[in-house]
Amino acid sequence: MAQNDPMAEIRASFFIECEELLEALQDGLQSMEEEGGEESETINVVFRAVHSIKGGAGAFGLEALVRFAHRFETVLDEVRAGRMSPDADAIRLFFQCADHLSDLVRISRDAGELPTAETASLLAALDALLGEEGASEREPEPEEEIDFQPAGLSLDLDFGGGDLPPLISAMPRFRIEFTPENELFETGNEPFLMLRALDAMGQCQVTCHTERLPDFASLAPETSYLSWTIELEADVQEAEIASVFEFVEGLCTLNITRIEDETAGTSSTAEEVTDMQTGTDTSDTTDPLAPPAKPAEADPGPLVQPLVDKASAPPAAKAPAAPASAGSGGSADNSGEQKGASAAAAAKSVVRVDIDRIERLVNLVGELVINQAMLAQSLEESGLSPHSDAMNGLEEFQRLTRDIQDSVMMIRAQPVKSLFQRMSRIVREASAAVGKDVRLHTVGESTEVDKTVIERLADPLTHMIRNAVDHGLESAEKRVAAGKPAQGRVNLTAAHRSGRVVIEVSDDGGGINRKRVLEIAIEKGLVPAEAQLSDTEIDNLLFLPGFSTASVISDLSGRGVGMDVVRTSIQSLGGRISISSTPGVGTTFSISLPLTLAVLDGMVVQVADETLVLPLSVVVETLTLASKDVEMVRPGAYVVRVRSGFVPLFDLGKELGYRQPITDYDGTVVLLIAQEDGSNAALVIDSIQDQRQVVIKGLDDSFYRAPGIAAATILGDGQIALIVDTSDIISNAIGSHGAAATPSLTGLSA
């Protein structure tokens, strides 16, 4: 909707917030599921997440989102109030609603088409959950809130202002003093929304302090003059109130105090003034996006107009005096107080940074690493004593560079939690689709991996999870017959292991039906009919392209994506995937990935006068050949004898087209490369230069995509070295002299 920049920015930050809220929602539901939904704090979290999304969506006029969130919230409110205790079915519905809510958020963000039918059916399900009494009783209220008149505070009137019903007065009462600073408006925050959020918590009386408003003539439009005192009577913790002001922490003076007993003494006139002012205030500041503003509210007219403008603009020098003095000192005070109040909530302070800035930092550090390498090289060439000051300094510099690099990479690291949450949705959907009762267990959600890695893991993981639910797990009857619980189990774990992250997807299903797999492979001509394959080799057949869309073990997915695609995408992340399966017990897919895509531990080698880098992770060992070790299988296809096995031999220089194939292998250096399927291959190179960390630079392959090359890096002398994609090289080599395919199969067991 809003095309102008500031608006788009606010909108964008709303959607980022939504992501966090949705995550909290998922978390909450998950723990509700585990604890049986009785924990009041959990349901509060869930409720608040939905509520906040609704509030934000209202401000942006996202009608569909508001309407759905509202009804969802209504049901959650029943749970929160203890009028309803959610059974497993209800929680399942809540999960669905949460999924749908996140769909709606995404659709609203991308201005896509709304899934009306799904919304309607979920709404109906929610209504059914509420039962008659809920539906009839609550219906009118929604309408009112859905309208989202900018003058939301007029909702107060519904509650009868100071005339509080006695039964609620047992609730804790709070006094909140809230003085926004100029910066609050500059950052696009809106007091009205906070007031409204408070209002939603319970009985709320708002007094607006207008004393500091100067004469119209001396009014500085960029200064904040207003402050509010809110008396809130609600069954909430101070921390919850503080959380309303979470986003404006440090941008306002905030005081939350609990009032023990005091008559609700705000004068109704003051209240009316508030209503009018905040009302107009908002309708003006948020005008471009606010849904239909009541003309009547804007009426208070010309007099209030300038007062309104002031709210949204940058600071002027004079007025801050009062709020600022309270500001610098005061905000410290207040954060201290907040900490007391919301110790748990404020445990971690987080900065939200534009990813571009981090990219820039990562690039700069990459430059630093390269520069450092250049410096090191030229210092070494200058023949300085290794004990000279310069060399000592260089060593220190290298250590620092490495530390900086690690820290910068850590900035991009994110816990895999959000990814895992997405997967729990996949399990819900997939299990519903195939009619199996499946539970996802996750371990190691807090394991941190580079953001880009996480993003690119989503697709392969989705496929593997679907596979596990569809192919891996048996039907409930079969499970029971096999003495297993009827409910299937899919485990998703993440852990750091020696500088890499290992992600495992396992199921407690029937394991791979190897006999069947082999039959199909033979049928499809992927292996010779008489082939004797080990269990591992058979399992690895699943990764062969020919297997992809075939109905290997059962026949759901049919999505045209096979394990070969999964493997390719894992490989493109510099990762490896392996499979292990025990009949009757289950199957485990294990993915090992580098922590980041920005740096690589590389082996620097020389081939035909070119310097190349190979990922260290694929190099198993290095050998110097003797002619007798090399055997020709057929013209152009050689194998090398490594201990008792034969490994296919490829000349890297020839495969890259840098030179003619060498004929005399005596004394040449080969690298033994581990392939993802567990087999080995040997690559002939000229010499090994170094092992070192290199910064990966993407190759712009829009014009020309070089086969066998994954990326590039810049060496100490400023020259570019290409980073070799060994699996690409080998598969190209096999493809080019097709006959060599046989040795590679032989190598499977190496």
Place this chain on the structure above:
Amino acid sequence: MSDKDTSATIELLTFRLGDQEYSLDIMSVREIRGWTRATPLPHAPGYMKGVINLRGTVLPVMDLALRLGLTPREHTDRNVIIVVKHEDAMTGLLVDAVSDIIALTADDLQPPPDMQTSAIPNVVSALTLIDERMIRVLDLGSIVNSTQSAAA
């Protein structure tokens, strides 16, 4: 260059390839660098010289003469790489020597005669005369845009 306003000034960077003069819209030129050795890309078409390090960025460089199907010639010290940007992608074009920057209006440009004889893509978008020398105005897009068929 698609400007309808014929009086608007267009600045062109002119350079030599062999004995011919070519030019590019100066707005697409980012910088001009001396020749450095490029790291060759495996199995690349002949006109792809490889990649060079442009202050930390990996820049693909193509030999413009070969790209245009001209006869290959010896490299000299005066060879330079014109770094151009087209649709966010940076490319280096190796040329013999840069000559001049000329300013002219769209009026001075004339479309090249339609000659569908060459197998080379039609990369000359206009012709102009400066001091009785014919200068070919190149269409950058058709030079740097992906032509996988040519590459393969």
